[in-house]
Amino acid sequence: MKPQQHTVKLSLLRALSKGGFHSGEELGDELGISRAAVSKHIKGIQGWGVDIFRVQGKGYQLANPLQLLDESVLNSSVATPFALIPVIESTNQYILDNARELDSGFVCIAEYQSKGRGRRGREWISPFGSNLYLSMFWQLEAGMAAAMGLSLVVGIAIAEAIEKLGIEGIKLKWPNDLYHNDKKLAGILVEMSGQAGGAANLVIGIGMNLSMDENVDGITQPWTSLNQITQIPVDRNKLAIEIIKTLVSTLEDYESFGMNQFVERWNRLDNYLGRKVKLLMGAKEIEGIAQGINEQGAILLSTPQGMQSFIGGEISLRNNE
Secondary structure, three states: OOOHHHHHHHHHHHHHOOOOOEOHHHHHHHHOOOHHHHHHHHHHHHOOOOOEEEEOOOEEEEOOOOOOOOHHHHHHHOOOOEEEOOEEOOHHHHHHHHHHHOOOOOEEEEOEEOOOEOHHHOEOOOOOOOEEEEEEEEEEOOOHHHHOOHHHHHHHHHHHHHHHOOOOOOEEEOOOEEEEOOEEEEEEEEEEEOOOOOOEEEEEEEEEEOOOOOOOOOOOOOEOOHHHHHOOOOOHHHHHHHHHHHHHHHHHHHHHHOOHHHHHHHHHHEOOOOOEEEEEEOOEEEEEEEEEEOOOOOEEEEEOOEEEEEOOOEEEEOOOO
C-alpha cells in the first residue's frame, strides 16, 4: 500500500515533523543515506508542495508545522476498513481501480495527490499534508436512481462532522461544496457506476483545505482553510475519524429514509438560503432567490415566473448583492 520509492521521503518528513532544525548529516545517519541523497530527497518533497528551508550550519526545517496522519490512531477509532496511502495519484481513482475487491464503507486516505480531480475534470490542487484527501466506497443497494441528491447528503455529513468538533459557521453550497463566509472550504466529487436493476457503486471523494498556503498556484476562486477559521491547528486525525464515522451513519440513514429527513438539515446549512443568486446551466442563466432544496435534492428558486426547481447547473451570488 506504500510505494517503496517514497519510503525515504516519508521517513524524512516524519523526522522533520518533530520540529526544529535537522542537519543533513544527522538525517543521513538516521536513514543510512548520504547527505547528497538527503538533499535530493528534500527537493523531491518540496515538489509535493512542502515548504522546507535550509540554513547553513543548522540544516533543514519545515517552514510550517506538519501533523502527519497516523495509521494506528485511525485504526483504533475507525470501524470501517481503510487504507492510508501517503502518496497517490487520486484517492477516487484508487477506489475505482480496486472496487471489485472492496467492501462497502472502505476508505482511502492520502497525504498527497499527484492527480487530484474535482468536478467536470477540473484539477484539485493537493499539496502534501496541508489538507484532507479522503474517498469512500459505498454500495447503494437501491440502485443508481436512488443516488439522486447523494452529494447533498455527503455535504451535510461533513458539515455536521465539523460541528461535532466545535467548529461553527460551516455552510453548504448546492450541490457539492462547503463554504465559510462565502469562501470555499471543501469540495465533493461523487462518481458512480452500476447496471439497471443492480446496486450502485459509489465513490465519494472529499477534498478539504486545512492549512494550505494562500499562495498556492492554480486556485482562482476565493477559498479558506479550517485552520484560518479556527485560528488554531485542527487535529487532522480527529477530523478524518469524525468525518468517516459521520459519513457512514449518514449514508445508512439515507439508505433507510431517502432524502425526506435531509431537506431540513440541508436548509439549516444552506449558504445561499434567502439570497439572490444566479443558476448557470451551460449558456443559460436563471436569476432568483434561493429557497433551499426539495425532497428530490433539486434547488428551489423563487423567480418572476414563480417557484422553480432545478437538478443541474451551478449557482453563484448575483454581482449586485
